[in-house]
Amino acid sequence: MASLSGSATGILARAIGHRLEAYKVRHMEITAVVATAYGGPEVLSIIESSVGEPEPGQVLVDVRAAGTNPVDYKLYSGTYGDDPSKLPLRLGLEAAGVVRSVGGDAEGPSGPIRPGDEVIVFHASGAYASAILASAKEVLAKPSALTFEEASGLMLTGTTAVHALRATGVSAGATVVVHGAAGGVGLMAVQLAVADGARVIATAASAQHDLLRSFGAEPVLYGEGLLERIRALAPDGVDAAIDLIGTDEASDVSVALVADRRRVVTIVAFGRAAQLGIQAIGGGPGADPGTEIRAAARLELVRRAEAGALRVIVAATFPLAEAAEAHRELARGHTHGKIVLVP
Ligand SMILES: NC(=O)c1ccc[n+]([C@@H]2O[C@H](COP(=O)([O-])OP(=O)(O)OC[C@H]3O[C@@H](n4cnc5c(N)ncnc54)[C@H](OP(=O)(O)O)[C@@H]3O)[C@@H](O)[C@H]2O)c1
Known part of the structure; x- marks a missing residue:
C-alpha cells in the first residue's frame, strides 16, 4: 500500500482540520435525553449530541422547557413494540423556547418566525434537549400570558x-x-x-x-x-x-x-x-x-391562553438530567397538570 509523504500528510491534516472547523461552525453542541433500551425509566440517559444550522423552512430553538406526556414513557416501555433498530430513541414531543436562528422561508401558523421570538414547538422530534431543530410549520408564537414551563404543556x-x-x-x-x-x-x-x-x-x-x-x-x-x-x-x-x-x-x-x-x-x-x-x-x-381538527385547534388554544381564558397547571418541574425521575412520577398516573423538564 502506498504511504503518504510528510508534506502530503500535512496537507491532508490541514484539510481535515478545516472541514472540522466548518462542521463546528455549522453544528451546535446540545444535551438530550435518549432511551438506550426498552424498559422502565432506568433506560433513560443524557447524551451530548449536535444540531446543524436550520435549512430553509426550519427553525433552531433554544429549549427553555420541555413538556412531558404519558406517551413519552409508553414509547420506550414496549407498549408500542420494541424494535431495536429505533434505539437510541430521542424523546419529547413538545417544548417552549427562544428562536436561535432560522432558515429561509421560516413562516409558521402564527406568521414569520425571527431569531429571538418566544415560541412553542409542537410535534417535535426529541424535545427533551437543550435545543431542537424543527419545521417552521410546527412552531407557534408562545402566548405571553404563559411562562415557558406552562407553554410547553399547552399543545x-x-x-x-x-x-x-x-x-x-x-x-x-x-x-x-x-x-x-x-x-x-x-x-x-x-x-x-x-x-x-x-x-x-x-x-x-x-x-x-x-x-x-x-x-x-x-x-x-x-x-x-x-x-x-x-x-x-x-x-x-x-x-x-x-x-x-x-x-x-x-x-x-x-x-x-x-x-x-x-x-x-x-x-x-x-x-x-x-x-x-x-x-x-x-x-x-x-x-x-x-x-x-387538532391542527386547526392550535391557534385557538394560543388565542385563549393569550387572553387569560386557558391556564396550564404545572404540577412539577425537573432538570432535564432528571428525566427518569420525572417519568417515574408521571407513570404513577396521578399527576395533576403537567410535569415539565427544564434544560
Ligand atoms: N389518544 C390521544 O390522542 C391521547 C392524547 C393525550 C393523552 N392520551 C392518553 O390519555 C391518558 C391521560 O393523559 P394525561 O396526559 O391527561 O395523563 P395524566 O396527566 O397523567 O393524568 C392522569 C389523571 O388520571 C387521574 N386518575 C387516575 N386513576 C383514575 C381513575 N381510576 N379514574 C379517574 N381518574 C383517574 C389522575 O388523578 P387522580 O387519580 O388523583 O384524580 C390523573 O390526574 C394517558 O394514558 C395518555 O397516554 C391519549
Missing part, C-alpha cells in the same frame, strides 16, 4: 381535549362527564367545555376537587358507586362522556349514562371502544387521528 393536551369535545358534540347547555379530569388532558377539557357553556361533571380523587371546582366543574369521586353519584348530580341525564383514563369503570359508566354511544369517546381504551361501539380518538388502532 398536546389542548388539541386532544378540543378533539374529544368536538367528537362528542359538546356545546353550550350540554352536560358532559369527564373521567380523569385532574390530569393534563382533563384540566384542558374541563376549562374548554366550561368556557363554551357546558355543564361539566368531573371525576377525580377527592384531593383535586377544589381545583376542579375553581375551574367551574362539579367534581365527583371515581370508584365504586360512581354511576349512582353521577345520576344523583344529573337526574335529567348526561349528554356526552369523555374517557381520559381508560378504565372499564369509565367506559361502563359512560355507556350507562349516555343514550347515544356516538357521544361517548375514549382517548385510551381503544379495544373496549370497538366492543362497545363508542368513539376512539388519537394514535391508537382504529382511532380517529383528527389531524385537521
Whole structure:
C-alpha cells in the first residue's frame, strides 16, 4: 500500500482540520435525553449530541422547557413494540423556547418566525434537549400570558381535549362527564367545555376537587358507586362522556349514562371502544387521528391562553438530567397538570 509523504500528510491534516472547523461552525453542541433500551425509566440517559444550522423552512430553538406526556414513557416501555433498530430513541414531543436562528422561508401558523421570538414547538422530534431543530410549520408564537414551563404543556393536551369535545358534540347547555379530569388532558377539557357553556361533571380523587371546582366543574369521586353519584348530580341525564383514563369503570359508566354511544369517546381504551361501539380518538388502532381538527385547534388554544381564558397547571418541574425521575412520577398516573423538564 502506498504511504503518504510528510508534506502530503500535512496537507491532508490541514484539510481535515478545516472541514472540522466548518462542521463546528455549522453544528451546535446540545444535551438530550435518549432511551438506550426498552424498559422502565432506568433506560433513560443524557447524551451530548449536535444540531446543524436550520435549512430553509426550519427553525433552531433554544429549549427553555420541555413538556412531558404519558406517551413519552409508553414509547420506550414496549407498549408500542420494541424494535431495536429505533434505539437510541430521542424523546419529547413538545417544548417552549427562544428562536436561535432560522432558515429561509421560516413562516409558521402564527406568521414569520425571527431569531429571538418566544415560541412553542409542537410535534417535535426529541424535545427533551437543550435545543431542537424543527419545521417552521410546527412552531407557534408562545402566548405571553404563559411562562415557558406552562407553554410547553399547552399543545398536546389542548388539541386532544378540543378533539374529544368536538367528537362528542359538546356545546353550550350540554352536560358532559369527564373521567380523569385532574390530569393534563382533563384540566384542558374541563376549562374548554366550561368556557363554551357546558355543564361539566368531573371525576377525580377527592384531593383535586377544589381545583376542579375553581375551574367551574362539579367534581365527583371515581370508584365504586360512581354511576349512582353521577345520576344523583344529573337526574335529567348526561349528554356526552369523555374517557381520559381508560378504565372499564369509565367506559361502563359512560355507556350507562349516555343514550347515544356516538357521544361517548375514549382517548385510551381503544379495544373496549370497538366492543362497545363508542368513539376512539388519537394514535391508537382504529382511532380517529383528527389531524385537521387538532391542527386547526392550535391557534385557538394560543388565542385563549393569550387572553387569560386557558391556564396550564404545572404540577412539577425537573432538570432535564432528571428525566427518569420525572417519568417515574408521571407513570404513577396521578399527576395533576403537567410535569415539565427544564434544560
Ligand atoms: N389518544 C390521544 O390522542 C391521547 C392524547 C393525550 C393523552 N392520551 C392518553 O390519555 C391518558 C391521560 O393523559 P394525561 O396526559 O391527561 O395523563 P395524566 O396527566 O397523567 O393524568 C392522569 C389523571 O388520571 C387521574 N386518575 C387516575 N386513576 C383514575 C381513575 N381510576 N379514574 C379517574 N381518574 C383517574 C389522575 O388523578 P387522580 O387519580 O388523583 O384524580 C390523573 O390526574 C394517558 O394514558 C395518555 O397516554 C391519549
